[in-house]
Amino acid sequence: MEDSEKGALVAGILFVPMLVVITLVFTIWDGWVLSVLWRWFAVPIFHLPSITISTAIGIALICGLLTHQYQVDPKETASGQKLIRFLAPFIGGTIALIVGYIVRP
Secondary structure, X not given: OOHHHHHHHHHHHHHHHHHHHHHHHHHXXXXXHHHHHXXXXXXXXXXXXXXXXXXXXXXXXXXXXXXXXXXXXXXXXXXXXXXXXXXXXXXXXXXXXXXXXXXXX
16 A cells, blocks of 8 residues: 555544534534524523523534535536435434534433
8 A cells, every 4th residue: 555545544533523523512612603693682582491402413413403504516417416415414413413412401
């Protein structure tokens, strides 16, 4: 195996855990931001109770599932790209379900 192939293999192996960590960090960040904004605006205006970060993450996941729009690029002709586009809603929903299960109250 050549050095460039080894480097590509190592990069591929490290990519997935890094992507998971980045996704979790951004999800927690979004939950925290939503909980703060909720406390600043929804609580005093609508007299609602404050929400926790885990509840905010759940709300953000639900809103993301309901509002996300998948763009189809007509230039995509490779079957791999079509498969990824086809599976994207399933993968996104699965990830949302896993994160929701982890942070549920």
